[in-house]
Amino acid sequence: GPDDGSAVHLGSPLIALNASPSFTHFFFVDQDSANISALQKRCEASPLAQRVTCLTGDSNSLVRPIVDRIAEEDQVRIPGRYSSLNLAFLDPRGLDLQWRTVETLARLYTMDVIIHYPLMGMHRYADRAFKTEAPTKVDVFFGGPEWRAVYDECHAGPDLHTRLLSLYKNSLGKLGYQEIIEEQQAGYVPLIRN
Numbered sequence: 001g002p003d004d005g006s007a008v009h010l011g012s013p014l015i016a017l018n019a020s021p022s023f024t025h026f027f028f029v030d031q032d033s034a035n036i037s038a039l040q041k042r043c044e045a046s047p048l049a050q051r052v053t054c055l056t057g058d059s060n061s062l063v064r065p066i067v068d069r070i071a072e073e074d075q076v077r078i079p080g081r082y083s084s085l086n087l088a089f090l091d092p093r094g095l096d097l098q099w100r101t102v103e104t105l106a107r108l109y110t111m112d113v114i115i116h117y118p119l120m121g122m123h124r125y126a127d128r129a130f131k132t133e134a135p136t137k138v139d140v141f142f143g144g145p146e147w148r149a150v151y152d153e154c155h156a157g158p159d160l161h162t163r164l165l166s167l168y169k170n171s172l173g174k175l176g177y178q179e180i181i182e183e184q185q186a187g188y189v190p191l192i193r194n
Contacts (some may be wrong), residue, residue, distance in 0.1 A: 012089055013039055024084070025073075026052045029059040029064050031093075040047050044158040059090075060098045067104055074108075094121035099143030099171070106175040113177065117165060126151055143171060 010018070013028045026048075030036050037058045043052045055062050074084050088105050090097055095118050105111045122138070129136035130151050139145055142164075149165055154160040 007173075012091065014042060016087075016089070017043065017048060017052070021089075022048060024051060027055065028052065029055045029057065029062050029066075031056070031058055040176070058096075060101045063101045063104045067107055070108060084108075084110060087114070088112070089114045091116040092118055092121075094118055095137040095141050096126060098140050102172070103143070103175060106177065109176060111171075117161070117168070119161060122161070122164070123156075127156070131193075142168065 013026070016023065016026060025157045026043075028036070028039055028043075030039070033056045036054050040052075040054045043049050043054065046052070055066075070084060070086060086108055088111060090101070090113060097115070099119070102113065102115070105113060118141070125136075126138055129138040130148060135145075139149060147164060147167060151160070154163055
């Protein structure tokens with residue numbers, strides 16, 4: 001039936017914790033210590049609690065030690081080879097995700113990524129960023145100024161975000177990532193939700 005507001009919906013960390021088959025380790029990062037405290041309490045109720053590491057801070061800064069730890073544990077299992085399969089879910093607040101974070105994750109060639117595209121942040125900030133010469137959050141999100149040429153052509157037109165996503169996916173491809181859905185399929189439209 002319809003959701004009357006009483007339903008409990010698991011957030012992405014708890015969905016991951018309940019996935020089957022299970023992950024061997026979980027790293028959850030949030031800048032808000034209250035969020036991390038609440039998450040730790042929820043994770044303690046799981047039989048997999050010993051596999052969870054909750055960190056308070058900026059994920060852009062904490063990603064390197066996490067990737068180093070995963071790489072180190074892989075080398076212990078099979079020296080000279082990465083053996084783990086990894087998944088990073090990046091859900092930035094606004095435009096807080098930095099391209100260098102995605103590059104750091106790509107060091108593990110067995111790293112899949114799910115990235116939330118910050119549509120509203122881009123709507124609010126892109127025009128101001130375009131008019132600013134200094135590197136802005138948008139430049140840092142895209143890893144350089146290339147987005148500016150796309151914005152200059154489209155501004156707030158209907159295909160702006162489709163083109164910006166294409167640019168981002170092209171950059172992911174240069175890191176070795178491959179798309180699961182091919183854009184060449186007839187009638188393919190990227191899913192963009194507000």
